[in-house]
Amino acid sequence: MKSFIGIVVLVVVLAVCASVYLRGGNKINRDQVRALYQRTDLAIAASDDKPLCEMLSEDYVQTTVTKTETAQAEESHDRAQSCAALAQSMQQLRQLREMFGGRMPLRYEQTVGDISIASDGRSAEVEVSAIVEMAGMRMVSRGRDTVERRRWRTYLTSSRAVTHVGRM
Numbered sequence: 001m002k003s004f005i006g007i008v009v010l011v012v013v014l015a016v017c018a019s020v021y022l023r024g025g026n027k028i029n030r031d032q033v034r035a036l037y038q039r040t041d042l043a044i045a046a047s048d049d050k051p052l053c054e055m056l057s058e059d060y061v062q063t064t065v066t067k068t069e070t071a072q073a074e075e076s077h078d079r080a081q082s083c084a085a086l087a088q089s090m091q092q093l094r095q096l097r098e099m100f101g102g103r104m105p106l107r108y109e110q111t112v113g114d115i116s117i118a119s120d121g122r123s124a125e126v127e128v129s130a131i132v133e134m135a136g137m138r139m140v141s142r143g144r145d146t147v148e149r150r151r152w153r154t155y156l157t158s159s160r161a162v163t164h165v166g167r168m
Contacts (some may be wrong), residue, residue, distance in 0.1 A: 027121045028149035036147060036154045037112045037128070044108060047097065049090035053083035057148065057155035064143075065162045106134035124156070138168045144162040 036055060043051040062077040065072065077085065096105045113127035124147045132139040143161025147154060 026149050026151070028117060028124050028125075028147065028154065030115050030117070031147060032154050033124050033126055033147050034112060035113050036156070037110065037126075041108075041110060044090075044093075045104070049083070051085040052086050052090070053079075055151070055154075055156050056082060057157045060155075060157055060159075062159045063161075064159075066165060067162065069163050072123040106132060108132050128161075135168060136168050137164045138166055140164045 005016065031134075039051060043049070056077060060074060060082060062082050063074065063076045065074045071090045093106075097103065099105070108130070110128065110130045113129065114125075116125045118124065126145045128141075128143050128145055128149055130139075130141045132141075141161050141163040143159055145156055145160075146158040148157050149155075
């Protein structure tokens with residue numbers, strides 16, 4: 001009888017633990033979203049593409065409309081393409097930093113706006129804007145990202161943005 005009660009208690013404890021793991025590990029809140037974007041800022045400041053790529057979910061899709069004074073282009077990239085582009089961009093930033101004696105030769109500012117948590121609590125829609133200025137060029141981007149929480153990790157699952165590129 002004692003072993004039967006022990007088994008029942010063990011099963012109940014395991015069920016509670018599994019429930020906490022599944023529910024708590026897949027629920028997102030505003031603090032977790034803001035922490036993701038803070039990690040993004042730190043990785044960009046360090047010109048480190050690896051943590052940036054790790055923030056993207058396996059099914060990540062990025063759609064960007066880029067507008068200049070004379071043209072407009074729309075591009076979509078999956079995770080692999082986005083990671084390759086991040087690696088190339090961060091390598092270029094590292095090279096520029098070396099050329100400028102260790103100083104970052106650009107100004108980067110990202111602002112997280114409205115964060116809307118989905119009714120199921122598993123994802124959030126995030127309004128994001130960013131400004132990049134360097135060597136007479138300015139890029140202003142406004143977009144909407146989808147962020148999800150999966151197994152205690154926060155990922156970007158999609159990004160849609162319009163970027164204006166022009167001279168300063």
